[in-house]
Amino acid sequence: MTEPATTSAAPAAQDHLNADVVVVGSGVSGSAAALHAAREGARVVLVEKSADPGGSAALSAGMFWTAPNAEAYNRRIPLGQSDHGSALVDDYEDSVGELREMGVRVSQEPTWDIMTFGIGYSTDIQGFLEHARAEVVAHGGEVLTGTSVIELHQYSAVPGQGVTGVTASRSSGGLLDIVAGAVVMATGGFQGDPEALSRYMGPNADRLLFRSNPGSVGDGLRLGRAAGAGSSKGMSTFYGHLLPRPVDQFTTEEFLPYSQYYSGHTVLVNMHGERFADETLGDELLNQDLTFQPGARGVLIFDDHVHRTEAMRESFPGLGLIDRFDTAVRAGGKHHSAATLEELVDQVAAWGIDRANLWATVDAYITAAEDGSGSAHGIAVSSAARAPQTSPFHALMVQPSITFTFGGLPTSTCGEVLDYDGRPVPGLFAAGADVGGVSNYGYAGGLAPGYITGRWAGRSAAQLAASSQTREQRSNA
Numbered sequence: 001m002t003e004p005a006t007t008s009a010a011p012a013a014q015d016h017l018n019a020d021v022v023v024v025g026s027g028v029s030g031s032a033a034a035l036h037a038a039r040e041g042a043r044v045v046l047v048e049k050s051a052d053p054g055g056s057a058a059l060s061a062g063m064f065w066t067a068p069n070a071e072a073y074n075r076r077i078p079l080g081q082s083d084h085g086s087a088l089v090d091d092y093e094d095s096v097g098e099l100r101e102m103g104v105r106v107s108q109e110p111t112w113d114i115m116t117f118g119i120g121y122s123t124d125i126q127g128f129l130e131h132a133r134a135e136v137v138a139h140g141g142e143v144l145t146g147t148s149v150i151e152l153h154q155y156s157a158v159p160g161q162g163v164t165g166v167t168a169s170r171s172s173g174g175l176l177d178i179v180a181g182a183v184v185m186a187t188g189g190f191q192g193d194p195e196a197l198s199r200y201m202g203p204n205a206d207r208l209l210f211r212s213n214p215g216s217v218g219d220g221l222r223l224g225r226a227a228g229a230g231s232s233k234g235m236s237t238f239y240g241h242l243l244p245r246p247v248d249q250f251t252t253e254e255f256l257p258y259s260q261y262y263s264g265h266t267v268l269v270n271m272h273g274e275r276f277a278d279e280t281l282g283d284e285l286l287n288q289d290l291t292f293q294p295g296a297r298g299v300l301i302f303d304d305h306v307h308r309t310e311a312m313r314e315s316f317p318g319l320g321l322i323d324r325f326d327t328a329v330r331a332g333g334k335h336h337s338a339a340t341l342e343e344l345v346d347q348v349a350a351w352g353i354d355r356a357n358l359w360a361t362v363d364a365y366i367t368a369a370e371d372g373s374g375s376a377h378g379i380a381v382s383s384a385a386r387a388p389q390t391s392p393f394h395a396l397m398v399q400p401s402i403t404f405t406f407g408g409l410p411t412s413t414c415g416e417v418l419d420y421d422g423r424p425v426p427g428l429f430a431a432g433a434d435v436g437g438v439s440n441y442g443y444a445g446g447l448a449p450g451y452i453t454g455r456w457a458g459r460s461a462a463q464l465a466a467s468s469q470t471r472e473q474r475s476n477a
């Protein structure tokens with residue numbers, strides 16, 4: 001698909017626009033919100049701060065996935081927003097059908113057990129992003145890149161009374177005011193704001209390796225709160241993957257190949273040589289747990305069998321069929337390999353880990369995995385755990401990363417942003433990673449929840465903007 005010719009960096013010599021709906025952020029959720037608002041008949045302005053649209057969605061592996069049903073959502077994410085979880089799984093198949101109707105490439109068959117429990121289809125997410133922008137423009141809307149929303153207009157100085165538009169700063173210079181019937185915040189989370197990460201998550205969170213588009217620095221949360229939004233679940237939890245430590249460089253091209261998706265099949269210890277989590281819960285949970293361990297780093301210990309199977313497997317289409325251990329070693333990650341586990345433990349101890357502690361941990365894990373006792377030194381060892389047994393044995397130093405935050409703005413399942421009393425802030429909507437609590441420690445996916453919450457917000461925003469009251473207010477503004 002080709003970019004519509006009408007998409008421009010910014011309208012020349014124009015500092016004032018009227019719109020029915022302004023959507024802030026052009027990732028998967030903003031694109032879905034803009035598309036669905038435009039289909040409802042709204043005049044949409046989609047505003048993106050970067051020169052290139054698409055956010056993290058444009059960097060992603062394109063797996064459009066979530067929980068297979070509400071029970072699975074509640075089991076995996078017991079601390080999540082269960083009303084959002086139910087609505088999300090209800091809308092999932094319909095959304096996959098919509099992508100197909102748009103001509104977006106979607107795999108025929110679903111992949112099961114994504115992140116240990118999900119269902120998903122491999123999609124051409126770039127194709128969707130391009131389609132959405134083209135359709136917004138075809139419906140008479142605009143897509144403005146290099147344009148960063150810095151303020152929400154409010155009915156009154158008292159937050160919570162309602163939002164009537166935005167002020168944006170243009171990279172070409174100057175400010176742009178857009179008066180609108182509704183505003184959808186789809187800015188992708190607050191992972192790019194180290195101060196907010198420290199505040200909400202605690203020590204080490206500001207040291208997480210950044211595995212995200214650069215524009216998601218918490219504008220949705222900050223501006224939404226200033227306009228009267230309340231607080232959400234999940235503020236201290238996030239999505240990311242374990243990466244080798246150190247890494248020589250970490251550009252967007254390295255985001256996928258450096259991720260150690262197979263860590264659930266290893267023994268993971270901290271720098272005291274102790275386990276702290278049931279590894280079989282999966283890499284995206286271990287990534288969060290390791291953040292709060294001493295120095296936010298640890299060591300994966302595994303055998304030749306895991307290296308040749310899980311570390312070389314394509315966990316789902318789009319991730320690439322590569323040797324992830326070998327890639328980590330070439331990236332600069334500290335590592336050792338040895339013929340026996342005893343020798344490996346000797347080598348790893350040289351990284352400053354107490355040898356006796358480390359050996360006791362590995363030994364107790366092997367015993368628990370073999371006798372099925374269920375725990376070692378008080379930490380769960382799943383019945384699915386397998387003791388390392390095939391030489392050579394490997395160790396890789398790892399560190400956590402952050403792709404997006406799970407906390408954000410509280411919303412209804414119509415996408416309305418809610419205040420501390422659960423009342424909608426009139427005119428303000430949110431989508432994607434700006435919606436708080438859909439994932440909370442447990443992860444329900446990024447692209448499909450982004451698309452679906454974008455659809456909720458876009459439709460609701462267009463319906464509100466279409467009400468005669470808001471049209472009148474806009475024309476008087």
Ligand SMILES: Cc1cc2nc3c(=O)[nH]c(=O)nc-3n(C[C@H](O)[C@H](O)[C@H](O)COP(=O)(O)OP(=O)(O)OC[C@H]3O[C@@H](n4cnc5c(N)ncnc54)[C@H](O)[C@@H]3O)c2cc1C
Binds near residue numbers: 055062214318434
């Ligand atoms: C390497 C990688 C692989 C991934 N693979 C998958 C996968 O296979 N499946 C999956 O489900 N998820 C995946 N994800 C996660 C997924 O990409 C995100 O969950 C999803 O893109 C979030 O959607 P969003 O619309 O909320 O934010 P984004 O897609 O990140 O878009 C947010 C946009 O808002 C813009 N913005 C921010 N502030 C402003 C402002 N003030 N004014 C204007 N614009 C602003 C940003 O510049 C950005 O373009 C992956 C992510 C990465 C990085």
